[in-house]
Amino acid sequence: xxxxxxxxxxxxxxxxxxxxxxxxxxxxxxxxxxxxxxxxxxxxxxxxxxxxxxxxxxxxxxxxxxxxxxxxxxxxxxxxxxxxxxxxxxxxxxxxxxxxxxxxxxxxxxxxxxxxxxxxxxxxxxxxxxxxxxxxxxxxxxxxxxxxxxxxxxxxxxxxxxxxxxxxxxxxxx
Amino acid sequence: xxxxxxxxxxxxxxxxxxxxxxxxxxxxxxxxxxxxxxxxxxxxxxxxxxxxxxxxxxxxxxxxxxxxxxxxxxxxxxxxxxxxxxxxxxxxxxxxxxxxxxxxxxxxxxxxxxxxxxxxxxxxxxxxxxxxxxxxxxxxxxxxxxxxxxxxxxxxxxxxxxxxxxxxxxxxxxxxxxxxxxxxxxxxxxxxxxxxxxxxxxxxxxxxxxxxxxxxxxxxxxxxxxxxxxxxxxxxxxxxxxxxxxxxxxxxxxxxxxxxxxxxxxxxxxxxxxxxxxxxxxxxxxxxxxxxxxxxxxxxxxxxxxx
Numbered sequence: 001x002x003x004x005x006x007x008x009x010x011x012x013x014x015x016x017x018x019x020x021x022x023x024x025x026x027x028x029x030x031x032x033x034x035x036x037x038x039x040x041x042x043x044x045x046x047x048x049x050x051x052x053x054x055x056x057x058x059x060x061x062x063x064x065x066x067x068x069x070x071x072x073x074x075x076x077x078x079x080x081x082x083x084x085x086x087x088x089x090x091x092x093x094x095x096x097x098x099x100x101x102x103x104x105x106x107x108x109x110x111x112x113x114x115x116x117x118x119x120x121x122x123x124x125x126x127x128x129x130x131x132x133x134x135x136x137x138x139x140x141x142x143x144x145x146x147x148x149x150x151x152x153x154x155x156x157x158x159x160x161x162x163x164x165x166x167x168x169x170x171x172x173x174x
Numbered sequence: 175x176x177x178x179x180x181x182x183x184x185x186x187x188x189x190x191x192x193x194x195x196x197x198x199x200x201x202x203x204x205x206x207x208x209x210x211x212x213x214x215x216x217x218x219x220x221x222x223x224x225x226x227x228x229x230x231x232x233x234x235x236x237x238x239x240x241x242x243x244x245x246x247x248x249x250x251x252x253x254x255x256x257x258x259x260x261x262x263x264x265x266x267x268x269x270x271x272x273x274x275x276x277x278x279x280x281x282x283x284x285x286x287x288x289x290x291x292x293x294x295x296x297x298x299x300x301x302x303x304x305x306x307x308x309x310x311x312x313x314x315x316x317x318x319x320x321x322x323x324x325x326x327x328x329x330x331x332x333x334x335x336x337x338x339x340x341x342x343x344x345x346x347x348x349x350x351x352x353x354x355x356x357x358x359x360x361x362x363x364x365x366x367x368x369x370x371x372x373x374x375x376x377x378x379x380x381x382x383x384x385x386x387x388x389x390x391x392x393x394x395x396x397x398x399x400x401x402x403x404x405x406x407x408x409x410x411x412x413x414x415x416x417x418x419x420x421x422x423x424x425x426x427x428x429x430x431x432x433x434x435x436x437x438x439x440x441x442x443x444x445x446x447x448x449x450x451x452x453x454x455x456x457x458x459x460x461x462x463x464x465x466x467x468x469x470x471x472x473x474x475x476x477x478x479x480x481x
Contacts, residue, residue: 017219022223022226022297023229025437055188058192061192062192062195065195066216067215068220068298068344073196073200074208075195075196075197078188078191078195079189082185083185086181126352128372
């Protein structure tokens with residue numbers, strides 16, 4: 001067990017949750033706000049597989065729900081993100097040299113979380129027009145891919161620097 | 175194979191924990207255990223967000239200046255570092271000047287309407303990821319804030335407070351789809367309500383009287399709720415940009431551009447006591463043709479704001 005790596009996962013998500021509303025929301029980009037938290041969860045799941053994906057997703061979801069200025073039902077986002085982390089770890093996992101896969105997977109993760117939140121918002125009784133939905137959907141996917149260009153190399157670097165996570169991890173990499 | 179069963183066990187355990195959270199929250203509806211967790215994390219994360227604000231401020235200023243900086247780098251490489259330093263200084267003074275202007279505007283609106291206000295800074299902006307537009311501000315129950323108070327800025331109405339902790343408060347903005355504000359057309363007294371549709375720069379104004387006259391350029395102010403909660407009367411909301419013709423509907427609706435821009439929200443104030451006399455239309459910005467000193471505040475002459 002490598003405690004530093006779990007610490008790195010934890011810290012990267014906390015930093016993302018802190019910067020998401022203070023920095024990205026202030027950028028005022030057209031359409032959606034870039035979802036740094038989702039991209040970080042996706043990148044960890046891609047590099048470290050489903051187990052880390054689940055833990056990272058759960059943690060991120062929990063923080064999204066309880067950290068200000070969030071005002072959601074506690075627990076919902078952690079369910080969705082833990083499942084997302086698991087799925088990404090299964091289908092997108094394993095290290096590869098190709099840069100295309102993390103971009104695609106991150107943008108799919110961000111958009112699917114966005115779609116879920118739209119459904120949630122509709123259930124909560126908000127009326128959402130198709131225009132706004134499609135604009136936010138497209139930009140969300142685009143921004144996530146752009147973010148992944150920077151986030152993915154950073155996370156693989158952290159991963160290599162901190163060594164293998166556990167013995168089974170070591171075996172898989174060989 | 176053993177590995178994948180273990181992973182699934184972890185998944186199931188975490189899902190069960192999450193479901194417990196949901197159940198707890200639904201049962202207590204914001205009180206008890208879930209409230210304790212929320213208060214705890216709010217108190218933990220808000221100070222961190224406050225300190226990152228200055229970093230993000232300078233970062234976004236930098237982002238706005240990025241293009242200029244690149245051209246400068248191509249032309250004069252050796253001047254680059256000095257250039258950056260000067261720019262940052264400039265951005266800082268601009269920032270100070272802007273804040274001073276904003277405070278002036280706030281004081282003015284409070285003075286005219288005789289509102290009793292508590293000034294605050296915006297810490298974090300809920301990004302509208304799930305269409306809900308909220309911000310957190312750095313005053314709380316310690317400063318006498320309670321829920322359902324009107325939040326204004328120098329330009330006009332910002333929103334209302336929806337949840338309060340010790341030192342921070344969550345504000346639902348006008349753009350939030352759940353927000354509905356009773357409003358009237360300034361100078362015409364026609365009643366209606368303004369609602370958010372999840373887009374930051376656009377509000378919907380629906381009038382009760384389908385035959386009432388409304389044209390683009392009309393200004394909308396709050397109507398005011400009972401006892402000034404959640405909305406005090408006479409706060410400017412926005413300007414009508416287009417009127418929808420809706421034959422067959424009982425109400426007439428128009429698109430309204432809010433006076434307050436969400437992304438540049440910084441200094442706001444919470445109205446802790448409503449004015450005794452309804453200020454009616456006296457707080458609306460003067461019409462553009464009249465040259466008055468107040469106009470120089472509302473448009474943004476500083477480069478840091480014009481992004």
